[in-house]
Amino acid sequence: MATFLASVRGTWWRIPSIPSKRCRAGGARHCSVEKFAAMKPNPVSMHSWMHEFAKPGPFAEFLVEEMPIRFAERIRWIEQVQEWKDIPELVDSHMKHKASFSYIRKAEPQDPVNFQKAVQKVLKRQENMVELMTLGMHKLRKLRRADNFDHFTNKFLDNFLLNRLGCNLLLSHYLACAHPHRKMIGIIDPQCDAVETCKAAGQEILSACQDFLGRKPVLRVEGFSQEGHQGPAPRFAYIPGILTFIMRELLKNSCRATLDITPNDADLASRPIEVVACANAAHVMIRVSDRAGGIPIEVGNRVWSYMYTTSSGKASPLSGYGVGLPLSRLHARYMGGTLELISLPGYGTNAYLSLPRVDKEMVEVVPDEDAPAALPYSFTV
Ligand SMILES: Nc1ncnc2c1ncn2[C@@H]1O[C@H](COP(=O)(O)OP(=O)(O)OP(=O)(O)O)[C@@H](O)[C@H]1O
Numbered sequence: 317m318a319t320f321l322a323s324v325r326g327t328w329w330r331i332p333s334i335p336s337k338r339c340r341a342g343g344a345r346h347c348s349v350e351k352f353a354a355m356k357p358n359p360v361s362m363h364s365w366m367h368e369f370a371k372p373g374p375f376a377e378f379l380v381e382e383m384p385i386r387f388a389e390r391i392r393w394i395e396q397v398q399e400w401k402d403i404p405e406l407v408d409s410h411m412k413h414k415a416s417f418s419y420i421r422k423a424e425p426q427d428p429v430n431f432q433k434a435v436q437k438v439l440k441r442q443e444n445m446v447e448l449m450t451l452g453m454h455k456l457r458k459l460r461r462a463d464n465f466d467h468f469t470n471k472f473l474d475n476f477l478l479n480r481l482g483c484n485l486l487l488s489h490y491l492a493c494a495h496p497h498r499k500m501i502g503i504i505d506p507q508c509d510a511v512e513t514c515k516a517a518g519q520e521i522l523s524a525c526q527d528f529l530g531r532k533p534v535l536r537v538e539g540f541s542q543e544g545h546q547g548p549a550p551r552f553a554y555i556p557g558i559l560t561f562i563m564r565e566l567l568k569n570s571c572r573a574t575l576d577i578t579p580n581d582a583d584l585a586s587r588p589i590e591v592v593a594c595a596n597a598a599h600v601m602i603r604v605s606d607r608a609g610g611i612p613i614e615v616g617n618r619v620w621s622y623m624y625t626t627s628s629g630k631a632s633p634l635s636g637y638g639v640g641l642p643l644s645r646l647h648a649r650y651m652g653g654t655l656e657l658i659s660l661p662g663y664g665t666n667a668y669l670s671l672p673r674v675d676k677e678m679v680e681v682v683p684d685e686d687a688p689a690a691l692p693y694s695f696t697v
């Protein structure tokens with residue numbers, strides 16, 4: 317088992333964790349959250365997702381050791397917020413994480429039926445976690461009334477939600493591997509078609525525009541080969557769910573801004589939204605351009621804040637909470653990608669998404685306070 321774990325954890329800059337097996341053997345119930353929070357998480361490479369972890373048995377063995385470490389880290393982060401007991405959302409989130417921590421510790425990987433049930437239950441408890449934690453941070457900001465507090469909340473949510481994203485994806489991958497699909501390896505498509513994924517996300521958002529607002533912008537999606545000619549779509553081994561999530565958020569923003577700035581339907585053709593997907597051997601790159609007037613220069617890097625939105629009132633299918641961009645950037649970063657924006661004030665916005673495509677070099681980014689450097693936090697617009 318030790319050799320197996322060493323092989324699937326991938327090469328990463330962290331020292332391998334203290335084997336939690338000792339805790340399990342000595343009685344799971346005696347091993348505290350603090351003990352697990354002090355252990356180092358073990359980021360998984362895309363290569364391992366597709367090979368060793370395509371087998372539910374060994375994967376379950378890994379999860380039962382790894383998930384408590386990552387859940388404990390999040391529990392500790394909440395407890396480090398001095399006022400957490402005064403904020404109902406943080407209390408609720410803490411309770412859910414504690415319950416999942418104990419639950420996964422007690423799950424038996426040798427019993428696949430019950431283990432799948434345990435995984436489903438843990439995933440279910442995470443369902444509204446983004447809303448819960450964002451609301452909790454909004455309330456904390458009100459309580460503290462401190463200047464420059466957004467920096468703390470953004471960093472906190474980046475680390476918390478990136479940790480959560482990794483757990484959710486690993487657990488979903490386990491469930492998908494337990495129910496094989498012809499085209500996929502768990503939640504990974506070994507031949508993910510970037511152009512088709514962008515087109516599907518585009519259709520979905522255009523339908524939402526039509527249904528909700530009764531009108532939709534013009535959208536063009538194109539793929540280019542490395543030579544720069546329109547040609548075969550860039551394909552790569554990737555988690556299509558991540559790409560779909562990011563494209564939906566970018567297109568929702570571009571559609572909303574385009575429709576806002578173009579009250580007259582006849583003008584929509586002069587403000588098309590254009591998506592270009594291209595690739596070289598190492599990266600798939602996608603650009604989303606709109607001509608919706610751009611983001612005001614004074615907004616600057618606040619656009620990446622979980623606290624910034626120009627959406628007023630109730631959430632709509634196109635905008636709502638101000639979390640679409642920061643969450644999309646986290647999704648891009650999870651396997652080593654980047655998301656950047658360039659706004660041309662008065663003209664439009666370009667979003668640049670870069671995703672790595674060499675499976676052995678793609679490794680999860682798992683924020684960890686015990687590591688020498690937590691997730692780098694940059695406000696690059
Ligand atoms: N393409 C764009 N053109 C103009 N403004 C944009 C564009 N993309 C984002 N913005 C601005 O940035 C803000 C934050 O975007 P973000 O996607 O994070 O949140 P949101 O769209 O307001 O809500 P949510 O995405 O959570 O539904 C938007 O409210 C909008 O003011």
Ligand SMILES: [Mg+2]
Nearest residue numbers: 569635640641
């Ligand atoms: Mg948005």
